[in-house]
Amino acid sequence: MSDIIQKVKNLSIGFKSKKGEEILILKNISTKIKKGETVGIVGESGSGKSTLALAMMGYVKHGLYTIGGECEFNSSNLLNMKSKDLEKIRGRKIAMIPQNAGQALTPNLKIGYQIDEALQLHSDLSEKEREKKISELLNKVRLPSPETIALRYPHELSGGQQQRVAVAMALAGTPDLLLLDEPTTGLDVTTQAHVLELLNFIAKDTGTSMVYVSHDLGAIAQVSDRIIVMYSGEIVLEGPSRDILKRPIHPYTHGLLKSIPKLSLAGLPESMPGSQPQPGIIQSGCSFFDRCNFSEDKCKNNSPQLEFLKELNTSVRCFNYEKLLKESQVNQNVNKIKNNSKDKEILNLSEVSISYAKQKLLDQIFNRISDDNPTVKDININIKKGETIALVGESGSGKSTILKSIAGLLRTKDGFIRFDENRNLSSDLKERNPNDLRIIQLIFQNPDESLNPNHTVEEIIAQPLKLYFGLKGEELNKNIIDLLQKVRLGEFYMSRYPRQLSGGEKQRVAVARAFAAKPDIILCDEVTSALDVSVQAAVLNLLQQLKEDFGTTYIFVSHDLAVVRAISDRVAVLYQGRLCEVGPSNDVYKFPSHPYTEVLLGAVLEPDPDIKPKLVAEDIVEEKPPEKGCSFQGRCSRILGDICKKDIPPWQLTDSGNAIRCHIPIKELQKEQF
Amino acid sequence: MTVNSIYKEEKKSAFQKVSEVIITMASRPSGFIGLSILVFHIILAFISPYIAPYDFKAINPTLMLQAPSAEYWFGTDDLGRDVFTRTILGGRTALTITFFGSLIALLWGGLLGIFCGLVGGKIDDIVMRIVDAFLSIPWILAMLLIVSLLGTSTEVLIPALGFFYGKGIVRVARAATHDVIAKDFIVSARARGHSNFSIIWNEIIPNVRDAILVEGAMRWSWMLLGFSSLSFLGFGVSPPTPDWGLMISNARGLMSFAYWAVIAPIVGLSSLIIGINLTADAFAKALGIDRSTKAPV
Numbered sequence: 001m002s003d004i005i006q007k008v009k010n011l012s013i014g015f016k017s018k019k020g021e022e023i024l025i026l027k028n029i030s031t032k033i034k035k036g037e038t039v040g041i042v043g044e045s046g047s048g049k050s051t052l053a054l055a056m057m058g059y060v061k062h063g064l065y066t067i068g069g070e071c072e073f074n075s076s077n078l079l080n081m082k083s084k085d086l087e088k089i090r091g092r093k094i095a096m097i098p099q100n101a102g103q104a105l106t107p108n109l110k111i112g113y114q115i116d117e118a119l120q121l122h123s124d125l126s127e128k129e130r131e132k133k134i135s136e137l138l139n140k141v142r143l144p145s146p147e148t149i150a151l152r153y154p155h156e157l158s159g160g161q162q163q164r165v166a167v168a169m170a171l172a173g174t175p176d177l178l179l180l181d182e183p184t185t186g187l188d189v190t191t192q193a194h195v196l197e198l199l200n201f202i203a204k205d206t207g208t209s210m211v212y213v214s215h216d217l218g219a220i221a222q223v224s225d226r227i228i229v230m231y232s233g234e235i236v237l238e239g240p241s242r243d244i245l246k247r248p249i250h251p252y253t254h255g256l257l258k259s260i261p262k263l264s265l266a267g268l269p270e271s272m273p274g275s276q277p278q279p280g281i282i283q284s285g286c287s288f289f290d291r292c293n294f295s296e297d298k299c300k301n302n303s304p305q306l307e308f309l310k311e312l313n314t315s316v317r318c319f320n321y322e323k324l325l326k327e328s329q330v331n332q333n334v335n336k337i338k339n340n341s342k343d344k345e346i347l348n349l350s351e352v353s354i355s356y357a358k359q360k361l362l363d364q365i366f367n368r369i370s371d372d373n374p375t376v377k378d379i380n381i382n383i384k385k386g387e388t389i390a391l392v393g394e395s396g397s398g399k400s401t402i403l404k405s406i407a408g409l410l411r412t413k414d415g416f417i418r419f420d421e422n423r424n425l426s427s428d429l430k431e432r433n434p435n436d437l438r439i440i441q442l443i444f445q446n447p448d449e450s451l452n453p454n455h456t457v458e459e460i461i462a463q464p465l466k467l468y469f470g471l472k473g474e475e476l477n478k479n480i481i482d483l484l485q486k487v488r489l490g491e492f493y494m495s496r497y498p499r500q501l502s503g504g505e506k507q508r509v510a511v512a513r514a515f516a517a518k519p520d521i522i523l524c525d526e527v528t529s530a531l532d533v534s535v536q537a538a539v540l541n542l543l544q545q546l547k548e549d550f551g552t553t554y555i556f557v558s559h560d561l562a563v564v565r566a567i568s569d570r571v572a573v574l575y576q577g578r579l580c581e582v583g584p585s586n587d588v589y590k591f592p593s594h595p596y597t598e599v600l601l602g603a604v605l606e607p608d609p610d611i612k613p614k615l616v617a618e619d620i621v622e623e624k625p626p627e628k629g630c631s632f633q634g635r636c637s638r639i640l641g642d643i644c645k646k647d648i649p650p651w652q653l654t655d656s657g658n659a660i661r662c663h664i665p666i667k668e669l670q671k672e673q674f
Numbered sequence: 675m676t677v678n679s680i681y682k683e684e685k686k687s688a689f690q691k692v693s694e695v696i697i698t699m700a701s702r703p704s705g706f707i708g709l710s711i712l713v714f715h716i717i718l719a720f721i722s723p724y725i726a727p728y729d730f731k732a733i734n735p736t737l738m739l740q741a742p743s744a745e746y747w748f749g750t751d752d753l754g755r756d757v758f759t760r761t762i763l764g765g766r767t768a769l770t771i772t773f774f775g776s777l778i779a780l781l782w783g784g785l786l787g788i789f790c791g792l793v794g795g796k797i798d799d800i801v802m803r804i805v806d807a808f809l810s811i812p813w814i815l816a817m818l819l820i821v822s823l824l825g826t827s828t829e830v831l832i833p834a835l836g837f838f839y840g841k842g843i844v845r846v847a848r849a850a851t852h853d854v855i856a857k858d859f860i861v862s863a864r865a866r867g868h869s870n871f872s873i874i875w876n877e878i879i880p881n882v883r884d885a886i887l888v889e890g891a892m893r894w895s896w897m898l899l900g901f902s903s904l905s906f907l908g909f910g911v912s913p914p915t916p917d918w919g920l921m922i923s924n925a926r927g928l929m930s931f932a933y934w935a936v937i938a939p940i941v942g943l944s945s946l947i948i949g950i951n952l953t954a955d956a957f958a959k960a961l962g963i964d965r966s967t968k969a970p971v
Binding site: 409437441445 | 857858859861862863864866877880881
């Protein structure tokens with residue numbers, strides 16, 4: 001049994017509530033991690049996946065305590081070890097890579113110094129040897145010119161590079177086990193794919209065991225040999241990666257895979273009802289009972305045990321897994337979205353430029369903006385009434401900036417924003433009249449921040465109703481109840497505070513607040529990226545339903561191309577604040593043609609072990625858009641030469657109405673590249 | 675299916691909320707001690723005119739500097755007045771003046787701070803530099819100047835103290851507002867077109883109220899010390915009104931042989947300040963603001 005490196009036995013971790021009740025975060029977890037194996041732990045927020053990963057290095061978060069069980073590493077229990085002994089194991093034997101490397105690196109120490117520190121602690125090398133080792137490590141994580149990187153400070157590196165440095169530091173002690181807590185979550189799609197590929201390479205190269213914690217099945221699918229699915233503090237499914245993703249035999253995993261939008265399928269996936277029970281809510285039966293499509297009477301009162309199926313090498317916690325065994329594959333049903341856009345134009349952006357540059361004194365006095373190379377430039381988009389247009393691009397592509405300008409929160413440098421064909425909207429909030437403000441509403445990314453924590457749901461939804469329509473008393477109340485019903489929330493939610501709601505419920509309240517103003521256009525800024533996967537589909541379906549009922553126009557910003565594929569009629573691809581491609585989503589996704597669109601689509605991670613991301617361009621990050629020529633010249637793999645560096649590429653139209661901005665002729669572009 | 679009670683939370687009335695905070699405060703030993711001292715002083719201030727055994731201004735040369743006895747519990751001072759009577763009455767003026775003074779400080783400091791935090795830009799720059807300029811003036815000198823120009827009446831002392839102790843609150847309120855202002859619910863209210871007043875009243879105040887209240891409570895104890903210093907220097911209340919600062923000042927020359935005349939007002943003053951300090955700390959903890967790890971400014 002020497003090939004088992006970490007053994008978790010009947011582990012329960014929890015906390016005591018104010019009233020002295022014991023509340024379990026982890027319930028009786030047992031699992032093993034073999035040498036050289038990569039194990040993915042998936043689950044929604046609050047499922048206990050991070051707590052389990054931390055327990056594997058003998059750490060229990062402040063406020064929590066071990067109720068029972070042990071975590072055995074090299075046949076010693078980490079959870080009752082003295083901190084002196086733990087120090088010898090952490091870093092040398094077990095290393096951790098945190099979620100946000102930018103925050104895990106000390107900002108005022110050079111990268112080389114920080115790695116050197118890790119080496120001093122975790123190895124017995126001399127100073128000369130350490131110097132060599134630092135270069136070696138930085139080379140291993142594929143950072144360009146290690147010597148110069150070592151002399152830089154963390155803030156001088158991009159997010160992807162910081163994450164690579166964190167990997168290098170973790171490898172400094174040549175650990176046997178590497179714990180990764182959502183290592184790619186905050187990164188751009190293209191960077192994410194590169195980091196995962198690097199981790200895969202390191203796992204093979206060094207034979208290190210890895211435990212990979214993530215909520216993203218797409219990322220897990222790319223790296224792990226084995227997957228553990230957690231729900232509400234329990235392991236509900238554990239088995240080989242391919243089997244779990246292709247033939248999940250637990251209803252939760254089954255439903256989860258069904259609700260994730262895929263690139264290959266247009267339309268909205270089915271949503272999973274309800275949300276995960278919060279810890280401390282004691283249920284007599286199966287914890288997934290409320291949300292399960294396969295439940296029977298016995299599930300209500302009896303909790304199923306984790307059952308090991310020898311022929312499949314899989315453990316499952318369900319009475320009815322046999323029903324799912326019969327289903328050979330996950331059949332994803334999608335609701336095709338109706339394109340109910342009309343010919344009438346509702347919003348027209350013409351020649352819009354936006355600058356963040358600090359203005360000179362003279363310009364400040366004359367209240368004008370001068371900047372030759374603004375952050376966002378030459379944006380021309382016609383938006384038709386009733387359509388959903390999505391702006392996509394990596395962080396820094398200017399998509400949120402454009403949204404802010406449409407909402408009037410950010411002054412434009414040049415250009416017009418025209419509503420309803422003839423009404424110019426001022427780019428200054430103060431110059432817009434109340435009606436102009438009412439017709440455009442915003443829904444934000446993170447409902448925790450967009451809802452005032454000190455207001456009840458009633459007060460939150462009442463604000464636009466009072467402001468725009470002057471409603472009072474009985475009528476106001478009726479309208480609030482009406483709106484809550486539209487977002488599928490009951491009347492009793494009125495007296496609740498945001499902290500008493502789950503993420504999905506909070507976002508529904510935010511949606512209700514936006515619709516309370518009876519707007520013509522709703523700006524959706526990454527509305528699903530803060531939500532759990534199982535809730536995401538439900539919110540998307542709700543948005544689509546409301547749009548069909550009210551004829552609202554959506555401008556949808558997202559970095560998640562699969563979500564965009566599911567909900568949008570038209571897509572605009574942005575790079576460095578310049579448009580690259582605009583066209584109907586079907587065409588953009590079916591025949592990718594602009595080199596940048598190809599890079600983006602290639603990097604999407606799908607929860608399918610057979611679909612590997614295609615890494616086309618380097619994941620370097622450009623600080624500023626180039627002053628001349630094509631915005632994508634710095635990363636383009638199909639660059640033609642001087643023409644791309646000198647001239648701004650012309651718009652080219654394809655037969656299907658797809659507009660592409662590139663010097664390469666359309667016919668060439670549409671040829672399959674891979 | 676049974677649901678644990680920890681996630682159930684009904685909408686509470688203001689009274690319920692306040693009583694809950696007080697109960698949480700009293701559940702810690704330090705909070706309990708602080709609250710008891712403070713409540714004791716407040717009750718004493720209300721009832722002392724009725725329970726005082728002697729007239730506080732009755733001068734009796736034959737009873738000069740008597741040591742504490744069964745008749746005169748804390749002894750008598752250099753004019754033969756009963757120290758016990760004067761001590762239990764001595765906190766009344768100080769408490770009243772500083773209480774209203776802190777209220778004024780809280781109001782103007784809090785509102786100006788929130789306003790500066792919200793509007794930002796040049797207005798914020800200008801106002802904050804003025805506040806900085808005032809912060810650099812030793813307050814006691816400025817107070818002495820005001821008092822010598824306008825007199826030592828309550829109508830002068832309350833606003834003057836309120837002004838000088840509100841400067842610090844401006845910074846705290848501004849910092850607390852900056853924490854809130856970046857949140858999306860403010861952006862959302864702005865995009866909807868709410869007025870600045872409505873944003874301050876509905877969105878910001880409920881989120882910064884706790885931090886400002888705690889700061890105000892701390893300022894109260896500092897102001898009490900400040901006011902007593904003024905009295906000690908002879909610029910606070912005027913004789914023969916009993917006041918701790920004044921009593922300490924009068925009796926300090928006789929400390930070597932009539933220590934009782936000094937000790938009683940000192941105990942009164944320091945116990946009140948300690949009481950307010952402990953209460954403010956417990957108040958902060960009950961509201962979830964940790965003053966020990968997070969400096970307010």
